[in-house]
Amino acid sequence: MHFIIERDALLKPLQMVSGAIERRHTLPILSNVLLDVTADQIALTGTDLEIELVAHAFPQQVITPGRVTIPAKKLLDICRSLPESSVLTLHLQGENCVVSTGKSKFTLATLSANDYPNLESWQGEVEFELSRLQLRKLLDDTAFSMANQDVRYYLNGLLFEVDNGTLRTVATDGHRLALSSMELPVTANQQKQVIIPRKGVLELMRLLVADDQLIRLSIGQNHIRLIDSQFSFSSKLIDGRFPDYRRVLPRNSSRQLTAHRAVLKDACVRASILSNEKYRGVRFTLNPQELQIVANNPEHEQAEEVIEVEYNGDTLEIGFNVGYVLDVLNTLNTDLVVMHLSDANSSSLVEGVGNAGALYVVMPMRL
Amino acid sequence: MRKIIHIDMDCFFAAVEMRDNPAWRQVPLAIGGSRTERGVISTCNYPARAFGVRSAMPTGQAFKLCPQLVLVPGNMEKYKAVSTSIQAIFHRYTDKVEPLSLDEAYLDVSECDLFQGSATRIAEHIRQTIFQETGLTASAGVAPNKFLAKIASDENKPDGMFVIPPEQVSGFVAHLQLRKIPGVGQKTAEKLAKFGLHRCSDVQNADLTLLVREFGSFAEVLLERSQGIDHRAVHTDRERKSVAVEQTFSQDLNKPEQGLQPLADMYQKLLRRIERCGAQEHIHKVGIKLKFQDFHQTTIERQHPELCFQLLQQLLTQAWLRGQGKAVRLVGIHVGLKSQAEQAQLDLDWQ
Numbered sequence: 001m002h003f004i005i006e007r008d009a010l011l012k013p014l015q016m017v018s019g020a021i022e023r024r025h026t027l028p029i030l031s032n033v034l035l036d037v038t039a040d041q042i043a044l045t046g047t048d049l050e051i052e053l054v055a056h057a058f059p060q061q062v063i064t065p066g067r068v069t070i071p072a073k074k075l076l077d078i079c080r081s082l083p084e085s086s087v088l089t090l091h092l093q094g095e096n097c098v099v100s101t102g103k104s105k106f107t108l109a110t111l112s113a114n115d116y117p118n119l120e121s122w123q124g125e126v127e128f129e130l131s132r133l134q135l136r137k138l139l140d141d142t143a144f145s146m147a148n149q150d151v152r153y154y155l156n157g158l159l160f161e162v163d164n165g166t167l168r169t170v171a172t173d174g175h176r177l178a179l180s181s182m183e184l185p186v187t188a189n190q191q192k193q194v195i196i197p198r199k200g201v202l203e204l205m206r207l208l209v210a211d212d213q214l215i216r217l218s219i220g221q222n223h224i225r226l227i228d229s230q231f232s233f234s235s236k237l238i239d240g241r242f243p244d245y246r247r248v249l250p251r252n253s254s255r256q257l258t259a260h261r262a263v264l265k266d267a268c269v270r271a272s273i274l275s276n277e278k279y280r281g282v283r284f285t286l287n288p289q290e291l292q293i294v295a296n297n298p299e300h301e302q303a304e305e306v307i308e309v310e311y312n313g314d315t316l317e318i319g320f321n322v323g324y325v326l327d328v329l330n331t332l333n334t335d336l337v338v339m340h341l342s343d344a345n346s347s348s349l350v351e352g353v354g355n356a357g358a359l360y361v362v363m364p365m366r367l
Numbered sequence: 368m369r370k371i372i373h374i375d376m377d378c379f380f381a382a383v384e385m386r387d388n389p390a391w392r393q394v395p396l397a398i399g400g401s402r403t404e405r406g407v408i409s410t411c412n413y414p415a416r417a418f419g420v421r422s423a424m425p426t427g428q429a430f431k432l433c434p435q436l437v438l439v440p441g442n443m444e445k446y447k448a449v450s451t452s453i454q455a456i457f458h459r460y461t462d463k464v465e466p467l468s469l470d471e472a473y474l475d476v477s478e479c480d481l482f483q484g485s486a487t488r489i490a491e492h493i494r495q496t497i498f499q500e501t502g503l504t505a506s507a508g509v510a511p512n513k514f515l516a517k518i519a520s521d522e523n524k525p526d527g528m529f530v531i532p533p534e535q536v537s538g539f540v541a542h543l544q545l546r547k548i549p550g551v552g553q554k555t556a557e558k559l560a561k562f563g564l565h566r567c568s569d570v571q572n573a574d575l576t577l578l579v580r581e582f583g584s585f586a587e588v589l590l591e592r593s594q595g596i597d598h599r600a601v602h603t604d605r606e607r608k609s610v611a612v613e614q615t616f617s618q619d620l621n622k623p624e625q626g627l628q629p630l631a632d633m634y635q636k637l638l639r640r641i642e643r644c645g646a647q648e649h650i651h652k653v654g655i656k657l658k659f660q661d662f663h664q665t666t667i668e669r670q671h672p673e674l675c676f677q678l679l680q681q682l683l684t685q686a687w688l689r690g691q692g693k694a695v696r697l698v699g700i701h702v703g704l705k706s707q708a709e710q711a712q713l714d715l716d717w718q
Contacts, residue, residue, distance in 0.1 A: 176715070177715060278707075279708040279712075280708075347715065361715065366710075366711045
């Protein structure tokens with residue numbers, strides 16, 4: 001293997017795939033990036049056995065094609081710290097890969113490309129196209145509600161549902177739930193529910209640009225793949241049953257409060273300063289045309305905010321983790337938001353006025 | 368009614384230095400910053416106190432009172448290490464320990480069932496244990512609340528203790544100098560004296576409006592303390608994370624079957640203990656600990672919302688296998704509890 005490439009042409013795809021590569025792994029080869037050099041391009045692959053990222057680089061010149069794996073983080077650090085205009089030569093010499101440019105020369109250890117693990121091959125059962133922007137919105141709307149390292153392993157990911165022309169993402173950590181959906185005419189008559197692991201979702205959000213370019217999604221029994229013009233992303237799926245989100249969407253909320261999102265958000269941000277740092281509880285008191293938000297901390301300090309809202313019900317006191325409320329208000333982008341509430345122990349449904357698609361359920365805190 | 372113990376190490380820093388250098392026992396000794404550095408005395412021993420040397424006194428003044436004073440700069444690392452072992456002793460009796468400083472702590476022993484729950488005997492045992500294990504003496508105060516316990520620990524200092532049983536509280540406070548109430552310093556005491564208030568009984572009989580006018584919000588505290596009332600709980604920074612029971616056997620056990628009866632007994636004991644601290648609703652883990660004959664130990668924990676004997680049996684068998692035939696000297700069982708935040712936050716109900 002021997003090729004010449006501009007630093008920037010290598011750096012970008014290398015950064016893309018290194019998201020999947022752990023710096024230290026019990027399997028040393030998983031700290032490496034696979035370089036597959038053909039006549040006119042290089043395929044770079046990174047994997048942690050759960051997700052696999054492939055990106056392409058275009059060299060100035062390929063002298064000898066070949067395949068090898070080299071330490072990803074080290075190659076990335078070398079590329080990053082070289083001047084922008086550098087032109088690199090990568091040359092496999094025996095067991096080592098020599099990276100050289102100008103008066104710099106780095107000799108890296110390699111491991112055989114034949115030992116690099118692939119995700120097993122699989123068949124797509126549902127395939128369709130959508131724009132990068134559409135997928136990004138679904139992820140942005142919901143990913144923040146995913147659980148993290150929960151024993152209920154199926155919550156540590158994002159539900160991806162194709163349901164007769166509707167594409168839906170759902171995330172929950174057991175205390176709050178986020179749901180977003182969009183119409184997708186081409187998938188009519190197809191049904192599929194899969195859970196993408198948390199790490200894969202976060203990687204996708206890192207990689208996906210928000211523009212109109214089309215991407216192709218393919219979902220199989222145990223895998224999902226996304227083909228973008230810049231990269232391809234594959235992930236194993238979480239084998240588990242995601243809770244039925246339909247059961248937790250409150251249906252008959254008796255109270256409805258409409259507020260300016262920015263006003264409510266700013267009041268919550270200020271109140272949260274004096275909420276208990278650990279529990280983050282705040283008390284919402286709903287009165288006709290008025291919402292009072294009160295926070296207390298263990299030092300007996302108190303924050304009190306009163307904002308004007310549209311509300312005609314009787315008085316209700318309800319506690320919330322202000323972090324959960326702010327997550328929703330930060331994600332919505334409408335001017336007005338509506339909270340549908342029943343009582344102090346029942347879930348609250350939050351949505352943006354005019355923002356079709358995203359719904360949020362937040363469970364209260366006992367005060 | 369709570370049972371509170373206040374433990375106060377006797378001239379702690381000086382005591383540690385005297386322990387490690389017995390020649391200093393008989394001479395006036397102080398720990399503190401030097402005269403040239405305009406230092407102050409942080410602690411001194413009783414011979415030094417006989418000359419009038421006191422904590423927080425400028426070192427220069429201390430030398431005027433006692434020219435032969437031996438001044439030691441102090442070794443905070445050492446004191447911290449000793450303090451850690453003393454804290455560890457406290458935790459053998461209760462988890463409700465509120466450290467006030469390196470040498471002082473409140474213990475709430477209301478739920479401690481050692482010595483038939485006698486706080487007096489617990490306190491005496493703690494003092495003995497501290498002496499046996501660190502070579503240092505402590506004084507203890509035992510009372511139904513923090514403020515009285517703190518005053519009590521000062522009554523028979525050094526190396527003594529004083530008990531204020533609930534029925535003697537009113538008699539005790541009646542004669543108590545107001546100056547002894549934490550928060551009543553020299554200035555407040557002088558002001559109280561101006562109104563003829565010297566003892567707690569004076570405040571009990573004082574005009575409430577005068578107290579509030581003159582002392583503001585402190586009047587409420589003053590009034591409560593004068594009646595021997597103090598509702599403050601012993602604050603452990605760390606909330607209770609688990610409830611546990613364990614047993615070391617007089618003879619090591621060779622087979623898991625031998626562990627079943629002790630396990631059943633501990634199960635009952637743990638159930639009662641969980642109930643006593645009202646933790647039934649907050650269980651989220653159940654676990655077991657085994658210590659083998661070679662003192663190697665192993666623990667297994669499972670997520671589970673209640674203490675369940677069958678699960679304990681399973682865990683016992685599993686843990687036993689890890690010993691690969693080694694005899695077992697100790698079995699412990701515990702439940703892990705949800706944090707307060709986890710308790711307050713309600714769950715989505717998708718069942």
